[in-house]
Amino acid sequence: MAAQLHCADFRPPPGLANRHVQTLLPRLLPRRKLSWRVEGLELPDGDFVELAWALPDIVAEDAPLFLLFHGLEGGIRSPYTRELMATAAGLGWRAVVMHFRGCGGRPNRLPRAYHSGDTADAYWLIAQLAHRYPRALKVAIGVSLGANMLIKLIAEQGGDGLDLAGAIAIAPPLDLAASADTLHQGFSRFYERHLLASLKAKVARRLEALPLPLTARELDALDSLREYDDAVTAPLHGFAGVADYYRRASAGPLIGDLELPTLILHANDDPFMPPDLFEQLPAPGDAVRVEIARHGGHVGFIEWHDGRLGSWLARRVARQLGDWGCTTPQDAWQEMRRVSRSDS
Known part of the structure; x- marks a missing residue:
């Protein structure tokens, strides 16, 4: 070490x-x-x-x-x-x-x-x-x-x-990128699905008031945290996309x-x-x-x-x-x- x-x-x-x-x-x-x-x-x-x-x-x-x-x-x-x-x-x-x-x-x-x-x-x-x-x-x-x-x-x-x-x-x-990839593998998808369900339910209740080009059906179809961050987190907070968000928000560097x-x-x-x-x-x-x-x-x-x-x-x-x-x-x-x- x-x-x-x-x-x-x-x-x-x-x-x-x-x-x-x-x-x-x-x-x-x-x-x-x-x-x-x-x-x-x-x-x-x-x-x-x-x-x-x-x-x-x-x-x-x-x-x-x-x-x-x-x-x-x-x-x-x-x-x-x-x-x-x-x-x-x-x-x-x-x-x-x-x-x-x-x-x-x-x-x-x-x-x-x-x-x-x-x-x-x-x-x-x-x-x-x-x-x-x-x-x-x-x-x-x-x-x-x-x-x-x-x-x-x-x-x-x-x-x-x-x-x-x-x-x-x-x-x-x-x-953040490595964590998103890890959560989409094996049993870790159990945690990913739990988090996604909570995030999507919260957004669904306010979808019409949010500046997102996203339908309720498209929101429901998001199958990973990476997809969610690309479709919701990044555009909602001024990032160019999920890669830009993960790069600028990760504290590791x-x-x-x-x-x-x-x-x-x-x-x-x-x-x-x-x-x-x-x-x-x-x-x-x-x-x-x-x-x-x-x-x-x-x-x-x-x-x-x-x-x-x-x-x-x-x-x-x-x-x-x-x-x-x-x-x-x-x-x-x-x-x-x-x-x-x-x-x-």
Whole structure:
């Protein structure tokens, strides 16, 4: 492994190492209890996104803030969101998830949706949180699509362009074209069909209001995420086509440019991505720590711990929050470099 790539300490329980078992297990296990309140955040273009804040509300203005960006068609009810939000809240962090446009309880207003490289809304939110909580240390976490978006945002803004002490990216599809191809093969088509059904149903309800040369029958006939992105995502958001979208929205080529302390967690058997993902990407920068597990599936990482099945992701994120929770952004960067050097 290159100096910046490390072996994650995740170990699946005996008999539960299969990548599809790991991917699906979080949906089968009991979910963490979590209550939340919803806030609508107005955006500069007249649209809005919905925020879900973990309850009870934290009064202290300097309480650390945990900001989560979910995956494709995810949200507050996704198993990983509830697990990570509950974990952060239990550690005393003010926890919030931003729903991408149209992923909350109400459809968004404008004739557009969201995509893997759409960083503007996240940037606006982070600026608003900086204004609301100027004394709070802030950490952002992205999952899958949200992780790719977050890495792209960090690269765009440089080391001091965001009021963040650090970031965590879980299972980012850093090469969108390769991920689309992987999802169209073998059992991974099960996940592709599930995601497609949700995406197409959402578009079908608004098809007449969207500037797309697409009939309901043509929409229904789309048979892959690549076809969907070519017919819907790309034209709806100003891309020349699916190849242009995947090239411009993929964050993989940017991981060597990250200046903010960033932890990337990845499983080599992720059924959403090719097994050699990081071999095709630039070496991560000094501020980046990449931890790769042999097993884990896509946002699975279910382990046997304290006599029960549970989330290694939640434990690993909790440990990282503990490392960053009492530091300045400068200290967080130094700690990331120290840990990376000690593991090399």
